[in-house]
Amino acid sequence: xxxxxxxxxxxVSVRTLHYYDEIGLLKPAFVxxxxxxxxxxxxxxxxxxxxxxxxxxxxxLKTIAQILSSPDYDKSEAIRKQKELLTLKKxxxxxxxxxLDQAEKGETPMNTFNNNEYETARNRYAEEVKQRWGNTDAYxxxxxxxxxxxxxxxxxxxxxxxxxLAEFALIKGSDSPESETAQTLVxxxxxYITENFYTCTPEILKxxxxxxxxxxxxxxxxxxxxxxxxxxxxxxxxIYCK
Numbered sequence: 001x002x003x004x005x006x007x008x009x010x011x012v013s014v015r016t017l018h019y020y021d022e023i024g025l026l027k028p029a030f031v032x033x034x035x036x037x038x039x040x041x042x043x044x045x046x047x048x049x050x051x052x053x054x055x056x057x058x059x060x061l062k063t064i065a066q067i068l069s070s071p072d073y074d075k076s077e078a079i080r081k082q083k084e085l086l087t088l089k090k091x092x093x094x095x096x097x098x099x100l101d102q103a104e105k106g107e108t109p110m111n112t113f114n115n116n117e118y119e120t121a122r123n124r125y126a127e128e129v130k131q132r133w134g135n136t137d138a139y140x141x142x143x144x145x146x147x148x149x150x151x152x153x154x155x156x157x158x159x160x161x162x163x164x165l166a167e168f169a170l171i172k173g174s175d176s177p178e179s180e181t182a183q184t185l186v187x188x189x190x191x192y193i194t195e196n197f198y199t200c201t202p203e204i205l206k207x208x209x210x211x212x213x214x215x216x217x218x219x220x221x222x223x224x225x226x227x228x229x230x231x232x233x234x235x236x237x238x239i240y241c242k
Contacts, residue, residue, distance in 0.1 A: 003028070006040040010048050024147035025065050026051060043152050050075075053082045057089070057122060069146050074221055085122055141198040157196045164189050168233045169225035177236035186240040189233075202241045209237030 007014045020026040021038065026047055028038035040048075047068070054064040067073065102108070149157065167185055175181045186205075193200040193208075200208075212218050212230045222230040 001040055003038040003040065006044065006048075010045070010052065012048075012052075020051070023061065023065065024149075025061060025068070027148065027150045029150055029152060041152070043155055047154070050078065053086075057082065057085050059122070069142065074218075076221070081125055085125070088117055088121055145197065160196070161192060164192055165222055165229070165233065166225045168236070169229040172226065172229060172232040177232055178239045182232075182236040183240055186233075186236050189237075190240075205237055206241040209234040209241070212237075 001009070003014055003017055007017055017026070017038070021028060026044065029041040029044050030039040031037070032039070050068060051064055054067065059067075067078070146154075146157075164185070167188075168182070171179075171181050171185070190200045190205050193205075198204075212222055213234045219230040222233065
């Protein structure tokens with residue numbers, strides 16, 4: 001759909017969509033080289049919905065961009081986090097409504113405007129992203145490299161990464177982590193990350209392997225390909241990086 005249709009559907013202005021394009025937060029699916037018209041598709045809409053949820057949670061655009069462009073971005077986990085934060089926000093709004101009911105009766109509401117729980121949860125989530133990626137050269141390189149990715153490009157890159165991880169699941173029953181097949185896959189994973197996100201040095205690769213099993217979210221996501229896949233990959237990476 002054209003930009004005006006997309007703006008009407010999502011409830012944001014055309015100017016806002018232009019700005020999101022400029023900062024790399026939401027690129028059009030297609031730009032006509034002759035007239036510069038921007039077109040958006042279903043993938044664009046999916047990404048816009050994610051952005052709007054974070055906006056509803058009062059996240060700054062820079063933080064939203066950091067979250068969505070993180071190499072480890074997990075959409076399922078993001079939805080869970082968003083739901084958790086929106087639930088806290090809803091509970092606060094309900095307290096405010098109840099306080100208005102009290103005020104109408106001439107009563108003085110207490111502890112109504114305390115928003116610490118929501119603010120703490122939101123800031124913790126944002127800080128988690130910054131601590132994991134925001135201050136690293138790898139993150140900065142990834143931010144620059146992926147700034148021009150369209151929604152389709154993002155999906156293709158993510159699918160490609162998942163496909164490499166799935167290859168480990170296919171061989172873990174017949175090959176050992178130190179086998180030539182497994183070690184070739186580790187090299188393929190390293191090359192894929194370097195090509196599409198950031199320079200994946202042996203040190204960074206080793207850290208990723210450790211994170212695949214230490215972080216339950218990563219482990220659960222990778223093990224969707226088969227139980228034990230994350231541990232198999234981590235062990236193969238550890239051998240590769242020796």
